[in-house]
Amino acid sequence: MQNPIPLMEAGITKTRSVCGYCGVGCAVDVMTRDNRIVGIQPAMDGPANEGALCVKGQFAYDFVHHPDRLTRPLVRRDDGKLHPTTWDEALQIAADGFLRAAAEHGEASVYGIASGRTPSEADYLMQKWVRAGFGTHNIDNCSRA
Amino acid sequence: MSNPLKDMEKPDVIFCIGTNMTECHPVAATRLKKAVANGATLIVADPRRIRLAEMAHLYLPLRVGSDTALLLAMAHVIARDGLIDQEFVAARTEGIDRLLEHIRDFTPEWAETITGVPAADIETAARLYGRADRGAIYYTLGVTEHICGVDNVQSLCNLVLMTGNIGREGTGINPMRGQNNVQGAGDSGAIPNNYVGFQSVSDPANQAKFTALYGREMSLEKGPTKVTALDRCGEQIRAMLIDGENTLVSDPDRIHGEHALRSLDHLVVMDIFLSETAELAHVVLPAAGWAEVDGHYTNTERRIQRVRKAVEPPGEAMPDWWIITQLAQKMGIPGFDYESPKAVFNELCSASPIYAGIDWDLAESGQYQWPIPYKGHPGTPRLHEDGFINGRGKFMLIGYRDPAEVVSADFPVWLTTGRRLESYHTNTQTGRAEGIDYLLPRETLEVHPADVDAWGLANGGLARLSSRRGSVEVVVEATERSPRGTVFCSFAFNDVPVNILTGSGYDPITQTAELKVCPVRVEALIEEEIGLVA
Ligand code: SF4
Numbered sequence: 001m002q003n004p005i006p007l008m009e010a011g012i013t014k015t016r017s018v019c020g021y022c023g024v025g026c027a028v029d030v031m032t033r034d035n036r037i038v039g040i041q042p043a044m045d046g047p048a049n050e051g052a053l054c055v056k057g058q059f060a061y062d063f064v065h066h067p068d069r070l071t072r073p074l075v076r077r078d079d080g081k082l083h084p085t086t087w088d089e090a091l092q093i094a095a096d097g098f099l100r101a102a103a104e105h106g107e108a109s110v111y112g113i114a115s116g117r118t119p120s121e122a123d124y125l126m127q128k129w130v131r132a133g134f135g136t137h138n139i140d141n142c143s144r145a
Numbered sequence: 146m147s148n149p150l151k152d153m154e155k156p157d158v159i160f161c162i163g164t165n166m167t168e169c170h171p172v173a174a175t176r177l178k179k180a181v182a183n184g185a186t187l188i189v190a191d192p193r194r195i196r197l198a199e200m201a202h203l204y205l206p207l208r209v210g211s212d213t214a215l216l217l218a219m220a221h222v223i224a225r226d227g228l229i230d231q232e233f234v235a236a237r238t239e240g241i242d243r244l245l246e247h248i249r250d251f252t253p254e255w256a257e258t259i260t261g262v263p264a265a266d267i268e269t270a271a272r273l274y275g276r277a278d279r280g281a282i283y284y285t286l287g288v289t290e291h292i293c294g295v296d297n298v299q300s301l302c303n304l305v306l307m308t309g310n311i312g313r314e315g316t317g318i319n320p321m322r323g324q325n326n327v328q329g330a331g332d333s334g335a336i337p338n339n340y341v342g343f344q345s346v347s348d349p350a351n352q353a354k355f356t357a358l359y360g361r362e363m364s365l366e367k368g369p370t371k372v373t374a375l376d377r378c379g380e381q382i383r384a385m386l387i388d389g390e391n392t393l394v395s396d397p398d399r400i401h402g403e404h405a406l407r408s409l410d411h412l413v414v415m416d417i418f419l420s421e422t423a424e425l426a427h428v429v430l431p432a433a434g435w436a437e438v439d440g441h442y443t444n445t446e447r448r449i450q451r452v453r454k455a456v457e458p459p460g461e462a463m464p465d466w467w468i469i470t471q472l473a474q475k476m477g478i479p480g481f482d483y484e485s486p487k488a489v490f491n492e493l494c495s496a497s498p499i500y501a502g503i504d505w506d507l508a509e510s511g512q513y514q515w516p517i518p519y520k521g522h523p524g525t526p527r528l529h530e531d532g533f534i535n536g537r538g539k540f541m542l543i544g545y546r547d548p549a550e551v552v553s554a555d556f557p558v559w560l561t562t563g564r565r566l567e568s569y570h571t572n573t574q575t576g577r578a579e580g581i582d583y584l585l586p587r588e589t590l591e592v593h594p595a596d597v598d599a600w601g602l603a604n605g606g607l608a609r610l611s612s613r614r615g616s617v618e619v620v621v622e623a624t625e626r627s628p629r630g631t632v633f634c635s636f637a638f639n640d641v642p643v644n645i646l647t648g649s650g651y652d653p654i655t656q657t658a659e660l661k662v663c664p665v666r667v668e669a670l671i672e673e674e675i676g677l678v679a
Contacts, residue, residue: 015455018442020435023322024150024172025444027511030436030455037436037456047511048150048444054171061436064456068418070431071460082419082429087461087471094386094428095475097411101384111374111382114335115389115465116324118432119440119452121489122465123326123333124341125481126388129469130368132359133478137337137346137368138382141330 016043019057020117024048026057037061098133107134114141148281148317149446149514149526154179155315158277160188160270162212162301164285165563167196170321170445177283186277188270190215190262192561193591193633194626203270206628207260209561210548210662216300217545218256218264219271221248223307228275233309237538244303244540251545259545275308279315285323299541306538312529322445329443332500332515333493337368342497358496360479375401379408386472387422388415388465389432415468430468433458440466440486441508443515446526449503450511548662552630556612556664558596559631589622591633592667597623600667607670610634612663618670632667 012033019026019040027046031039040061042053073090074082101109110133114126123141130139153176166174174197181187181200189201192209207215223229224245234241253264253271260267274280282301301318310316322328334341344351346367356363368374374382385406406412406425414426417434437458443449458464466486473481483489487505494500502517502524513524552559590608592600602608604623609616610632619634627633 013455015436015453016451017436017453017455018325018444018450020325020442020452022170022325023327023445024170025325025442025446025448025450026172027450030453032455035456048446048448048450049172052172052175057172063417064434064436065459066418069434069459069462070417070419070423070429071462072431073461074419074426074429076427082424082426087463090428090430091468091471091475094413094430094472097413097427098384098386099476101411105381105383109381109383111369111385112335113371113374113385113387114330114333116327116330117435118326118330118389118465119438119442119486120326120329120333120449120493121440121486122388122469123330123335124493125466125469125473125483125489126386127334127336127341128359128480129386129473129478131334131340131355131363132361132480133473133476135361136364137366138374139335139368140337140371140374141327141335142324142371 012038014041019053021056021060026053028053028057030061037064102134108136108138110134110136111138112140114139116142146317146319146321146446147311147528148315148319149448150176150444152281152315152317152527153177153283153319154183156180156185156277156279156281157315158186158188158273158280159283160190160274160280161197161201161283162190162215163297164283164321165191165193165195165197166283166285166321168563169285169323173321173445186273188273190270192559192628192631193563194628203266203273205260205262205266205270207262209559209631211260211545212297213300213543214251214256214259214545215262215267216297216304217248217251217543218253218267219274220244220300220303220307221251222253222268222271223275223304224248226272226275228272229307230309234307237309237533238306238540239537240540241307243542244307247542274304274310277308277310279313280308280310281316281319282310283319283321285321296543296546300543302538303540303543306540311538312527312531314527317527320445325444326442328445328447329441329449332443332497337370340496341493342499344498355496375405378405383409384411384413385409386413386415387426388469389417413472415465417462431458431460431462432468433462433464437462438464438466438486440464441490447514448511449500449508449513449515451509550613550662550664552664556666557630558665558667560610560612560663560665561631561633562663563633563635588619588635590619590667591622591624591627593625593627593629593631594623596627596629596632596667597621601669602667603669609668609670611666611668632665 012031014029014031017028017030019028026049027043029041029043042051044051072084073087075085075090075093077083098110112126112130114123127139187201188203189198190205190207198204253267256267257264305311305318340355352363352365412426413428414423415430415432416423417432423429436455439454440452441449442452466489470481470483490505494504499516502519502522503513514526517524602621606621607618608621609618
């Protein structure tokens with residue numbers, strides 16, 4: 001059994017979450033220090049896994065802090081390349097493009113693809129954005145995998 | 146899954162078809178191993194001699210894409226040998242007479258000619274499952290990623306209904322979901338035919354409900370699937386918002402997919418990395434990823450579980466719910482004044498008949514499996530215990546169809562694709578995790594050793610793999626996991642983009658791509674040639 005006292009002394013915080021890799025949904029404790037993940041532990045009381053974890057859930061978390069992570073909104077400028085910009089400008093360009101497509105080609109010309117990895121809150125809002133925004137059902141997700 | 150994961154330790158007969166569970170769902174596979182250790186009989190049907198097949202008491206090495214034929218013959222034997230659960234069939238199903246008529250000609254001998262599995266083994270499998278006290282079926286993409294994916298699932302349902310293996314502990318029909326929240330995406334209404342909670346868009350009552358809830362007139366017409374939408378890019382479809390999905394690498398027929406996305410007037414992608422898809426976008430929005438947001442996933446047994454933020458997202462990256470909310474506000478879409486994921490989740494629950502009994506605070510425990518129809522309801526770990534939601538279970542009349550493309554003189558080898566334990570989907574995540582690079586440094590083509598010799602290949606040498614759509618180069622690995630005449634490659638790696646090859650057809654109902662089957666040609670690449678290939 002883990003003794004919580006040395007962890008706290010080492011400045012490590014545990015956050016209960018769920019593995020993000022497959023549909024089994026193993027409960028995990030994410031161990032962090034100074035805003036970085038330093039390890040993953042299986043949750044002994046996780047209802048789907050009861051303390052088990054596979055190699056993906058155990059080790060594949062380095063991507064979270066990978067230097068290639070996107071950190072700023074990007075927009076394509078006249079030179080054809082993607083350039084960093086502010087949230088406000090990126091969202092405005094994104095919004096204008098959808099409104100223009102709907103105005104010029106009809107509301108059925110806009111389509112949304114949600115993710116099978118993001119939390120349900122993101123999926124719900126993706127479908128609501130399509131339905132409340134355009135009145136269509138032009139929405140799908142990557143249910144294949 | 147009709148039954149909870151913990152039921153996986155309870156069956157006395159387990160039938161796994163098209164599921165590489167030890168690699169794709171390792172923790173679930175551990176439970177099956179426990180059942181087998183406790184005396185359960187394991188039947189595995191899969192074209193490849195996967196690890197699960199090694200554990201099986203009876204292994205059925207069927208030809209890729211021939212599942213329906215196998216299942217029809219199993220139904221035939223169950224009927225012929227008097228193994229139908231008459232009481233269950235009379236009380237809870239309809240259409241048995243038509244089914245019995247339909248399957249009379251689909252003998253095990255007929256199925257042997259299509260599947261390559263000996264008729265005697267098909268009979269044994271049918272008798273084992275038919276006589277089981279608690280028979281459970283598990284399947285994954287190996288069953289659904291075909292033009293006949295729906296036929297395969299309905300054929301499995303027929304077996305379940307004939308034998309009454311449903312609604313009890315250790316039984317059921319159990320699809321294992323691939324991605325962590327594919328179940329939640331469907332539950333939440335991110336599908337073209339249903340609102341949140343699988344409420345049909347074609348039902349005028351639902352139209353009225355959501356017209357009121359979302360503040361504008363809703364269409365009664367189903368939307369196109371993703372596959373159809375990609376086909377229509379540049380024509381009817383002009384603008385797309387894509388959330389966290391590397392569409393380009395993960396979709397079959399990659400050249401077509403890239404062309405489709407390039408022909409859009411406007412493409413906006415939210416992602417955590419600059420994926421191949423994001424590189425084509427007009428606007429890229431940096432999203433917070435796993436361990437950086439609060440919310441919920443729903444797992445393969447319909448269990449709703451909280452995920453929590455443990456670290457800050459990098460730079461200016463923001464949670465998806467915030468990004469979509471801001472975008473909707475900029476466009477003037479009403480009803481997007483959320484200030485937390487909690488507000489979003491509570492709206493989702495209140496609009497969904499299957500989540501109606503929970504909210505953000507109740508979901509905290511992780512104990513609920515949907516449907517949870519009202520507050521105070523304990524949730525439903527096991528479906529169909531007291532009856533089917535839509536009345537009686539209907540037997541479906543399914544025929545066998547060949548895959549969209551079959552082997553020919555030009556493309557004489559079956560390619561089948563899948564996933565490996567160490568890599569996950571298109572690798573935008575695990576490809577960047579150093580521990581995983583170490584475990585699986587490069588992709589290989591799995592070829593039976595006798596085929597390696599017969600085709601002039603070398604174990605560890607390079608081969609060119611060609612289909613009607615393109616070709617790729619890949620390192621050959623001789624292994625008896627592959628049967629003669631069938632080769633295997635995973636779709637995880639961008640430097641071996643097997644999805645240039647695949648994509649010959651789609652299931653007419655779900656439009657799930659036929660990723661599992663593709664006729665190819667395999668040729669040895671000689672040294673001088675290697676420098677020339679792009
Ligand atoms: S730990 Fe392994 S089995 Fe569990 S959810 Fe993660 S990937 Fe799936």
